[in-house]
Amino acid sequence: MSDVKLTSVQKYYAAFHALRDIDLTIQPGEFVVMVGPSGCGKSTLLKSIAGLSDITSGRIEIAGRDVTRTDPGERGIAMVFQSYALYPHMSVAQNMGFGLKIMKRPRAEIDAAVRAAAEILRITDVLDKKPGQLSGGQRQRVAIGRAITRRPDVFLFDEPLSNLDAALRTQMRVELATLHKRLGATMIYVTHDQVEAMTMADRIVVLRAGRIEQVGAPLELYRNPVNHFVASFLGAPRMNFFEGRLRDLSAGATLEVPGLPEVTIPALAADHGLRPGNRVTLGLRPEHMRIDGRGVTTPATLRLAEELGRESVLYADAGALRTTGSDTGTESVTLLLGAGTPPPEGSTLQIGFDPADAYLFAEDGRTVTAPKSAP
Amino acid sequence: MYPRQIPETRPVARLAYAACVWIVLAVWLLPVFAIMLTALRTLEDVMAGNYWGWPDRINLWGNLVAVFTQTDMLRYFLNSLIITLPSTALVLILSTMTGYVLARHRFPGATLLFATFIAGNFMPQQVFMIPVRDLMVSLGLYDTFGALIIFHVAFQTGFATLFMRNFIAALPNELFQAARAEGASPGQVLVQIVVPLVRPALAALSILLFTFIWNDYFWAIVLTQTDAVKPVTAGLANLRGEWASSWNVISAATLFVAIPPVVMFFLMQRHFVAGLTMGAVKG
């Protein structure tokens, strides 16, 4: 049995097509994270599941029930908002008990549920305060507590940690993961934060312009993105992309990339559909770049080195070898090196990579290299 | 802040500035002082032509007694309360409901409705005069409190709806979504979320409505005839005819009429100003 099932969900805001044919099945107890660029429809999808916005067509099932036209309060969901949306005129306890009060549950049951949730979240000592008197982290806990007391089938989170500072965010992330294990509830979680997505998710859903690009376990998505978009979206620092042209397909794919010697990518996907002469994009994750002179190499000047202690991020200018669509908005190549002192800025390096690590994308963005297995 | 503030380090300049402001204020309120001064006088003093000098004898009490015993002002005053208080309460209730729906629910024609409320609110009152008077006559309400209450409630609901709509629309959307996600019905949202949150707006609105309705004169003379239902404004206007030269009594009565709105204003000044600027429209 699945816990949440979306079938051909479409959503229009007037003429604007916000969700395009969304199909998604989520298993009970799963932690699903939705990511995608701003405006891609993450919140819209979450609100559609919650019933806060009506979908134009398609079907939504929760815990085996068709809830497409059901009111939000009856869907068995609870939602945590980015701004917390705590009722400013109610105390913390009243906020947390409001949903049960609406259900006309007996007083004693409400109190017990509020107390239990408060204990899990360690906010028992602020139960009588108003939201305005709480710190950001406490408000966040109350918002989560409000969701817990209702014992929903599905928790929906819309960027719940984005208003917190870095330290609190890490703390709450760990707490949420613990809570998920403890409650065993299904959770759907929207975030902009790569780390949250990679660490918390059982599966990640990547959305773009109202469409699902790819669904899968975090490492699977990282290792085997189905297209250029997913490859560029996951991973920080971002993958390096170099434009090139396909020369020969007799053994793997041999391509010409300006600024590089001839490169041959060994393993292609079975249905790559490429022809010699096609324009392609070569993709290389920064951690696959090296400076030890092995593999395919080219000389470059080190423009800037960011030392982060455990690792260093290097930005190097490699003459005719230019990246496209990089994080930094420049054409420099990004390298991620392990511990150790990086070379001085301004020095000349031989940057290189192993062609087996490279990704190749067809002109329409599809990944055409063979799936990579875990190292 | 603009204009540039006179710094604390120049106390003399600050004092001088304040003095200038108070002189301007004195000129601004000169007509009010005149009335106040006259309300203190005796009739002889007025007759003797002492209008601007210090009163020969403080006779405020005597003038007020005259207002209460020799005129019907006390009755008019009660009439005004009987008209104003229920009207204000009803408008608050109705406009919270309509304002909430207009702010939070999308439906076809909402913008048109909104525009109608604004337009109706700005309309010259004379545009409704004949039909409203006719309506009250045929309902048998002409010359009763009911006629004035019904009209004031209907008319002020336009303004008050705009006011409440704007206030409720400014509340964070996610609050309403959270309540819906928890299963609250629109009625429950209204009672449990909206009403507690709009209390400041209701306070501001109530004092505005009180002032508007209390100060109404036009409908008082269009919809009432007899002293039994006349509000103070109409009463004061009559008094001027009857007591033509007894300016001391008229002045005392004028102060008496102004008391409730002025007291309300000073008690709830913050709300009054917030209300006028929030609504930015005057009934």
Place this chain on the structure above:
Amino acid sequence: MLRTRRSLRHRATPALLLAPGLLLFLVVIVFSALRTFWISLHAWDGFGPMTWVGLSNYAELWGDPQFWVSLRNNVIWLAVFLLAPPMGLAIALLVNQKIRTMRLAKSLFFMPLVLSTVTVGVIFVWFYDPSYGLLALLFHAFGASPPAVLSSDTWVTFAVVFAALWPQVAFCMILFLAGLNTLDEEIIGAGRVDNARGWQMLRHIVLPQLRQVAFIALAISMIGALRSFDIIAVMTSGGPFGSSTNLAYQMYQESLFSYRFGYGAALATVLFAIMMVFIVWYLLRLLRDERSA
């Protein structure tokens, strides 16, 4: 797809909440406004049956000298009320200082706004009194003999309008004070750094930020000028010899004193049409701002 019963109730509640206020407003206000137009096409004494006369009430208006007097007076009201926003702004600038007694001073400046128009009218009748009024006192101080402004058909309208201007200026002042408090401190700071001063500062930095408020102050002053009635009734009853009537007052007189309800309704319709120009202008801007917000 069948909606649950509960869901139906959820949909019905808004309609039920809207109904009482909306019905009352539609019946008493909107319907009445429309009915006025209908009545204006009839001859009617307010009691008997109405007789259809088509547009002849309007034709009669055209030839009625009193109508032109009223219309001229309405123009005077509009013109003089144009002074309310700048005067209100001036006072707002004057009192917008954080000095101890300024708060009280502000409240006292507001006072005329709280007074009923009848009160204001009575106060100003007194003010203009040619034998003992304040105005007379001023004239005497300069050795001139005071005019009886309220009995002069040249001056009476101006005298009444200036009385009405008093609370209107207070209202504009409140709006501008609120506007001044929402000025962007950083932009003001930037202006100061650029060494803008006095008039330049006001003209280039402050006023542009007050545009919205100024618009509202102006629109409300114009609408207020057109709907003035009470103060004319109290101060002059339209006199002397009808020289201070405006459309609103003439309409009232024709209907309730001469029992010419059809003719009165025609006057109300003309007033309505003039007002509509301002209301539509106001609404369009309001909706535009709402959209862009």
